[in-house]
Amino acid sequence: MGRASGDRxxxxxxxxxxxxxxxxxxxxxxxxxxxxxxVAFGVIDPLFGSPIPVWNPLQWQFGSFTExxxxxxxxxxxxxxxxxxxxxxxxxxxxxxxxxxxxxxxxRLAGRRRGLxxxxxxAPWWINYLTRMLAWINLLEPxxxxxxxxxxVHLVARPVDWLSGxxxxxxxxxxxxxxxxxxxxxxxxxxxIDGQLLEASRDLGIGTRGTFWHVTLPLSRQGLLTASAIxxxxxxxxxxxxxxxxxxxxxxxxxxxxxxYLLASxxxxxxxxxxxxxxxxxxxxxxxxxxxxxxxxxxLA
Amino acid sequence: xxxxxxxxxxxxxxxxxxNSLLVSLGGVAAPSLLGACGxxxxxxxxxxxxxxRPGSPVELPLKGEPIADGLQPESGTLKVFNYSDYVAPGLxxxxxKQYGVxxxxxxxxxxxxxxxxxxxxxxxxxxxxxxPDILAKVAVGGLLQPVxxxxxxxxxxxxxxxxxxxxxxxxxxxxxxxxxxxxxxYRADEVQSLPPNGYDILWDPKYAGQVHILDDGREAIGMSxxxxxxxxxxxxxxxxxxxxxxxxxxxxxxxxxxxxxxxxTEVAENRATVHQCWSGDMISAQYYLPKGxxxxxxxxxxxxxxxxxxxxxxxxxxxxxxPVLAHHFLNFMLDNDNALRNFGWVGYQxxxxxxxxxxxxxxxxxxxxxxxxVVTMADYDAGVQLLQLSSTGRVLWDDTWxxxxxx
Numbered sequence: 001m002g003r004a005s006g007d008r009x010x011x012x013x014x015x016x017x018x019x020x021x022x023x024x025x026x027x028x029x030x031x032x033x034x035x036x037x038x039v040a041f042g043v044i045d046p047l048f049g050s051p052i053p054v055w056n057p058l059q060w061q062f063g064s065f066t067e068x069x070x071x072x073x074x075x076x077x078x079x080x081x082x083x084x085x086x087x088x089x090x091x092x093x094x095x096x097x098x099x100x101x102x103x104x105x106x107x108r109l110a111g112r113r114r115g116l117x118x119x120x121x122x123a124p125w126w127i128n129y130l131t132r133m134l135a136w137i138n139l140l141e142p143x144x145x146x147x148x149x150x151x152x153v154h155l156v157a158r159p160v161d162w163l164s165g166x167x168x169x170x171x172x173x174x175x176x177x178x179x180x181x182x183x184x185x186x187x188x189x190x191x192x193i194d195g196q197l198l199e200a201s202r203d204l205g206i207g208t209r210g211t212f213w214h215v216t217l218p219l220s221r222q223g224l225l226t227a228s229a230i231x232x233x234x235x236x237x238x239x240x241x242x243x244x245x246x247x248x249x250x251x252x253x254x255x256x257x258x259x260x261y262l263l264a265s266x267x268x269x270x271x272x273x274x275x276x277x278x279x280x281x282x283x284x285x286x287x288x289x290x291x292x293x294x295x296x297x298x299x300l301a
Numbered sequence: 302x303x304x305x306x307x308x309x310x311x312x313x314x315x316x317x318x319x320n321s322l323l324v325s326l327g328g329v330a331a332p333s334l335l336g337a338c339g340x341x342x343x344x345x346x347x348x349x350x351x352x353x354r355p356g357s358p359v360e361l362p363l364k365g366e367p368i369a370d371g372l373q374p375e376s377g378t379l380k381v382f383n384y385s386d387y388v389a390p391g392l393x394x395x396x397x398k399q400y401g402v403x404x405x406x407x408x409x410x411x412x413x414x415x416x417x418x419x420x421x422x423x424x425x426x427x428x429x430x431x432x433p434d435i436l437a438k439v440a441v442g443g444l445l446q447p448v449x450x451x452x453x454x455x456x457x458x459x460x461x462x463x464x465x466x467x468x469x470x471x472x473x474x475x476x477x478x479x480x481x482x483x484x485x486x487y488r489a490d491e492v493q494s495l496p497p498n499g500y501d502i503l504w505d506p507k508y509a510g511q512v513h514i515l516d517d518g519r520e521a522i523g524m525s526x527x528x529x530x531x532x533x534x535x536x537x538x539x540x541x542x543x544x545x546x547x548x549x550x551x552x553x554x555x556x557x558x559x560x561x562x563x564x565x566t567e568v569a570e571n572r573a574t575v576h577q578c579w580s581g582d583m584i585s586a587q588y589y590l591p592k593g594x595x596x597x598x599x600x601x602x603x604x605x606x607x608x609x610x611x612x613x614x615x616x617x618x619x620x621x622x623x624p625v626l627a628h629h630f631l632n633f634m635l636d637n638d639n640a641l642r643n644f645g646w647v648g649y650q651x652x653x654x655x656x657x658x659x660x661x662x663x664x665x666x667x668x669x670x671x672x673x674x675v676v677t678m679a680d681y682d683a684g685v686q687l688l689q690l691s692s693t694g695r696v697l698w699d700d701t702w703x704x705x706x707x708x
Contacts, residue, residue, distance in 0.1 A: 024448065031664075044692070047350065047438055047441065048416060048420065048438055048442060049438075049692055049695070050413070050416070050417060052422075076703065077706045077707060079707060080707045080708075081708060083708075141572065142510075159509045161557065163559075163572075164510045164557040164559055165553075165557055165559070165708075172654050186426055188324065210635070236498045246559075247513075247516075247559045247560050247561045247562065248553070248557065248559050248708070249327070249558070249560065249705060249706050249707065249708035250553055250557070250708045251551050251708070252706050252708050254499075256706065257703060257706070257707065260702075260703060260706060261699075261703070263411060263413070264411070265518075265695075265702075265703075266695050266700040267412075267696060267698070267699055268690065
């Protein structure tokens, strides 16, 4: 067997390894996405009121989609989109403020206990999502532990109404729900940073704080971006956290309106259009993420 | 279509904890899209559906022939398609034992989902539980088969008006199942008196933070219409619907309204002082009270006339493989003793003449202070029903509700 034929086989092998992943993506992302578009741009069965997907793009009707875009820009959906972006941004800020120091501590300072600490961070994930959120409801009830504590230390005179459309509760619950997804990828990046670089930096007299700002933080930018993307994307679509801890019109997010239009109305095309619009916005964010990470890795090189 | 009392999301806490950790998230939105994918081409009969109203009853067109008289029930497995937790499991076993068959209950979450599944043509359910508001489309759409009354002697136990109901003249396709009203559940230990127009209590700032309404556009806007004195709760008059929606919008700043369908736990556990809810919710709430709390803390109000009332039905699916057995099942459910057993488990009242408020009080299924949560035949006639709308009307209602929900 000559070397050349072995190379050719290898050339065929590596792309072949990507096949299962590609197939997975096509099957579970491209096809469903196209199905959503076919519903969004499709028609409604006159008898059953159910959507009939239109698969041929030449026959697509864009009425529902333009209506949704219009409502998102100037109509009743505008506050919903603004709110969603605000909540997600605030929850992301909490994730960064809480998650970065934790990831940093585990990666750099925890030493032999890091395995245990990572395990502990993931421990709540052994418990079902619903149970964890319902626990919040018990804690935040008018006569729950949080209010009793706040009253006992005289921080508040009357119980705080956490659960009737309180935006802070929604933001906290979102941050709580996705925090581990933020910590773990960030930890992986911080852990990979070469300790010698940090030592060199300190040896050169820049100090601990300076080392963090000028070495650790820039080196972890890629991880920070990845962690943010991983947490932000599901937060944008989340409707259930909001339903559980608020259930009030004052905190309705895009996900809630999607849920309504897809499950409880007969305007499935409007629901599907909302899904598309949200996806387009998220794709723009992802494009920024790709550009930013590429820049980050170029700078590292 | 309206949401049905059994269209409960997965976050019913008690039931969740009881059934442990098997709830899967994210699957909620899947069925409708999947249903969309599997649905066939545009239905041929694009003619307007008959819109049944108490004042203008509808005789549904016959699709196919009913089964012949005097056939022997089939053996095998009877497939029942119903809301989850909406029929007593023990009763299903009893039916199976009586007929020497197995009973398999498959559940759905919403009527939309159920209809989509029936339409795929791959299902061979024998028995289906449609609500009157979707009955015309499933019957005209050929998803049900007409019933043969010679197998249904117990239909005589049902309320007289439901033996020949306005939504299905001649009971060609259905027999009645449960009835309920929509009203206001409240904490009797905190609400001293009800305002003259009972619905006004939801707008009372005294209960700010403790007011909940049903997460169901038809029910909530319908209630606001009734409060405004509009008794046609199926109106498609834009001004009336908008006025009702505007009143709902005011609930947000006035009382920080919450929106859910868990009246039976929210009132029982005192997270809601007043909660728009279904009558069956308050009857069930007895079992969700914290230990040691008397049922006296529960109250239920609905107007004497023009209360929103609803019922559901049982029918034989067109694709039934066991149509004779299915007829026996319908008859079995209309038996007084079986119905009582079912009521004890489900909490929703069967539309049978024997089940009067006094009977249910005497049997201790309902405490005296919740007597108004029992629906009588007279209540049914004096009430109003949320029924099928035209598709343009439906859009109007949906968008009004979406606007309220967007805050």
